[in-house]
Amino acid sequence: MATIESIQDAYIDYVLTEGAQPKSVYIFAKQNEMTEAEFYQFFGSFEAVEQNIWAGFATKTLTEIKAQEVWAQYAAREKALSFFYGFFELIKSSRSFAIYTINKQPKGFSTPRVFEQLKDIFENFADEILKEGIETAELSDRKFFSKRYKDALWIQFVFVLNFWVHDNSAGFEKTDEAIEKGVNVTFDLFQRSPIDNLFEYGKFLAKNGGFKEKMGF
Incomplete structure (x- = not known):
């Protein structure tokens, strides 16, 4: 059967x-x-088979990393890194199929149909860890922009996937390096920065009379 x-x-x-x-x-x-x-x-359809296979990679990765004893102690950044490393370690054994499906997708900026289910799973996961990060103040809660964090993380994921397809280094060690650098840079952007402080200061001045009144101009 x-x-x-x-x-x-x-x-x-x-x-x-x-x-x-x-x-x-x-x-x-x-x-x-x-x-x-x-x-x-x-x-x-056959397309549905391919979508389900890619979604299965993500689901299996999440099951494995969340089963780790240290998972609950991880910050959002560490959880994201764990997913990236786990996912690309998993698909090594299916590299030929992965490259086959990726290479036959139409080029463009929209998400290829074969990744639609995968993207849904990824974004649900990203939402989960990013909300945790904002609640613990690991990440900055920026009006309007916080909702786009998951989009930035998805873009980073797609970038690494394309990097991996063309990576010919032993053990795909360059992909591991791309994950480390890319995810860390992305999360650095999510964290509070001097620009946030400047923005908050500007809002404070606007609410309290601005420069002119305070300086006597």
Whole structure:
């Protein structure tokens, strides 16, 4: 009997062997001793299979990192780093499939359809840790901008993913370095800075008469 896992495994094997999707669900099902009905019980299309595989990478990563004893002690930055490192360690064993699906996506600024489920999972995770970071004052709660933090983190994730695709260093050590530098820079921007202090000072002056009255001008 077909299962989600057996269909995914068969699909990955097919596309990596043939270099393209099966011509039809009927052909794919027949080659894997299942009926079309069994396939459609789990997936509506081959695209849905790919989306589910990528979402599965994220879900498995979150399950593994949240099971660590130190997870509850991590700050938001450390939780983000843990996800990035865990995710890219996990997909090493599926690199050929990852590159296949990424390379066939249309170029552009919008999120490729194959990443839609993955993005939803990632953004829910990002929301969770960023809210924790703001509540503990690890991150700055900036009006209007705080809501965009998760977007910046997603952009960083996509950047690292593309970097990893083209990384030919041993053990993908350059990707690990890109994660460390990229996530840390991103979180540095989320933290309070002299600009925040200047902005707060400007608001204080505006509420309390500004420069002219205080300086006697």
